[in-house]
Amino acid sequence: MSECYGILRDGKLHWSDVKKLQAEMQRILETHTMELKDFNHSLIDWSKTSENVFLVKTEDWKKEIDELCDFYDCKRKKDSVVAINCVYAITPEWLKNHSEAEAMDYFKKCYEFHVKEFCKGNEELMLCFVIHKDETSWHAHACSCPILHHKTVNKRSKKVKEYYSLDAKSILGNRLEHSKRQDRFYNEVSKQFGLERGIPKPISRRKHYDQMDKNLKTLNEIERLSKSHTADALDRMEQTLKICRERALSIEEQTAMLKEIVELSHSIKAAEKVLEGEYSRLQKNYIYREWKILQERYPQIAKLVHQENIELRKSENDYLPRTSSNDGMVRNIKDNTNENVR
Numbered sequence: 100m101s102e103c104y105g106i107l108r109d110g111k112l113h114w115s116d117v118k119k120l121q122a123e124m125q126r127i128l129e130t131h132t133m134e135l136k137d138f139n140h141s142l143i144d145w146s147k148t149s150e151n152v153f154l155v156k157t158e159d160w161k162k163e164i165d166e167l168c169d170f171y172d173c174k175r176k177k178d179s180v181v182a183i184n185c186v187y188a189i190t191p192e193w194l195k196n197h198s199e200a201e202a203m204d205y206f207k208k209c210y211e212f213h214v215k216e217f218c219k220g221n222e223e224l225m226l227c228f229v230i231h232k233d234e235t236s237w238h239a240h241a242c243s244c245p246i247l248h249h250k251t252v253n254k255r256s257k258k259v260k261e262y263y264s265l266d267a268k269s270i271l272g273n274r275l276e277h278s279k280r281q282d283r284f285y286n287e288v289s290k291q292f293g294l295e296r297g298i299p300k301p302i303s304r305r306k307h308y309d310q311m312d313k314n315l316k317t318l319n320e321i322e323r324l325s326k327s328h329t330a331d332a333l334d335r336m337e338q339t340l341k342i343c344r345e346r347a348l349s350i351e352e353q354t355a356m357l358k359e360i361v362e363l364s365h366s367i368k369a370a371e372k373v374l375e376g377e378y379s380r381l382q383k384n385y386i387y388r389e390w391k392i393l394q395e396r397y398p399q400i401a402k403l404v405h406q407e408n409i410e411l412r413k414s415e416n417d418y419l420p421r422t423s424s425n426d427g428m429v430r431n432i433k434d435n436t437n438e439n440v441r
Contacts, residue, residue: 102190102295103189103190103192103193103293103294103295104189104190104289104294104295104296104297105187105188105189105205105284105285105288105289105292105294105295105296106186106187106188106189106190106238106297107185107186107187107209107280107281107284108185108186109183109184109185109186109217109271109277110183110184110185111180111182111183111184111267111271112180112181112182112183112184112242113178113179113180113181114161114175114177114179114181116182117160117161117164117181117182118160118161120160120182120184120242121160121227121242124227124229124240124242125153125156125227125229126143126148126151126233142234142235143233143234144233144234145233146233147232147233148233150232150233151229151230151231151232151233152203152206152229152230152232153227153228153229153230154206154207154210154228154229154230155210155222155225155226155227155228156227156229157226157227160182160226160227160242163226163244164181164182164226164244167223167224167244167246168244168246168265171246171263172262172263173246173263173264173265174264174265175265179265180245180265180267180268181244181245181265182226182242182243182244182245183217183242183243183244183245183267183270183271184240184241184242185213185217185240185241185242186238186239186240186241187206187209187213187238187239187240187241188236188237188238188239189202189205189236189237189238189292189294190294191235191236193292193293193294194236194237197292201292202237203230204292205288205292206230206237206239208287208288208291208292209239209241209288210228210239210241212283212284212287212288213225213228213241213243214243216270216280216283216284217241217243217245217270218243219247219248219270221246224243224244224245224246225241225242225243226242226243226244227240227241227242228240228241228242244265245265245266245267245270246263246264246265246266247263247264247265247266247269247270248261248262248263249261249262249263249264249266274395281296281297282296325370325371325375328367328370329367329370329371332363332366332367333367335363336360336363336364339356339359339360340360342356
C-alpha cells in the first residue's frame with residue numbers, strides 16, 4: 100500500500116482577491132460567471148455540489164471583514180492582507196480505504212487546527228470553512244481574517260498597551276515557522292488518522308536549483324545552436340555565390356541558385372526569430388526565479404535593488420529628449436536673449 104499524506108497549504112488574500120475566492124469556494128455561479136471568470140477551468144461536478152458541507156459560511160466576505168476591522172479597531176491599507184486561505188486535503192488512496200465518517204472527522208480536526216493556528220482560538224474570525232465533495236478528490240477550504248492581538252510594555256513607564264491589527268505576516272511566519280506548523284499539523288491531525296508527513300522543503304529544495312541549472316544549460320545550448328546554424332547557412336551562401344562567380348552559368352541556373360540563397364536567408368531569419376523568442380522566454384524565467392530567491396533570502400537587499408531601479412528610471416526620464424513644444428519655447432528664449440543683447 101502506498102503512503103498517504105495529510106495536506107495543508109496556506110496563502111494570503113488581498114482585497115481584490117476576496118470576491119473571486121468567495122465565488123469559487125461557495126459556488127456562487129452568477130457572480131463568478133458575470134463579474135469574474137467562468138468555472139470551466141475547474142473540475143466541478145455540479146450534480147454533486149449540493150453535497151458540499153459548510154462548517155462556517157458568510158454571505159458577504161468583504162462586508163464581514165470591514166465589520167471585524169471596525170469592531171477590533173484595525174486599520175486597513177490598500178495593500179493589506181485581509182484574509183488567509185488554507186486548503187486541507189488527503190491523498191485519494193486514503194479516501195478509497197476509509198469511510199465517509201472518518202473523512203468528515205479528519206476535516207473537523209482540520210477546522211479545529213485552523214482556528215487554533217490562524218485565528219488564535221477566536222472563531223469569530225472564520226469567514227468560511229467548506230468541504231468540497233464535487234471535485235476529483237475531497238478537500239476543504241478555510242478562510243479567516245488575520246486579526247491579531249498585540250500586547251506591548253513600555254520600558255520606561257511600564258505601561259501595558261493592548262491593540263489589534265491585521266497581521267498575516269506574524270501569523271504565517273517565515274519558512275522555518277511554516278515548517279514547524281506543518282509538524283504541528285502532522286502531530287495534531289494527520290498522525291491520528293494514520294497519515295504521513297511530507298518531506299520538509301529544506302530537504303526537497305534541491306530540485307528547484309536543479310531546474311534552474313537545467314534552464315541555464317538550455318539557454319546556453321540555444322545560443323550555441325543559433326550561432327552554429329547561422330554560421331553554417333552563411334557558409335553555404337558564400338559557397339553558392341562563389342560558384343556563381345567562378346562558373347559561366349546560364350540564366351536559369353543562376354536564378355535557381357539565387358532562389359536557394361533567398362530561401363536560406365528566410366530560413367536564417369525564421370530560425371533566429373524562434374530561437375530569440377525562446378531564449379528571451381527562458382532568460383526572463385531564470386531572472387524571475389533568481390529575483391524570487393533574493394526576495395526570500397535577503398529581503399533588505401532586494402528592497403535596495405528595487406529602490407535603485409526606481410531611481411534609475413527617474414534619472415533616465417530626466418534626460419529624455421524634449422518635445423517639439425519645448426523646443427519652440429527654447430528657441431523663443433534664445434531669440435529674446437539675442438534681441439536684448441543687440
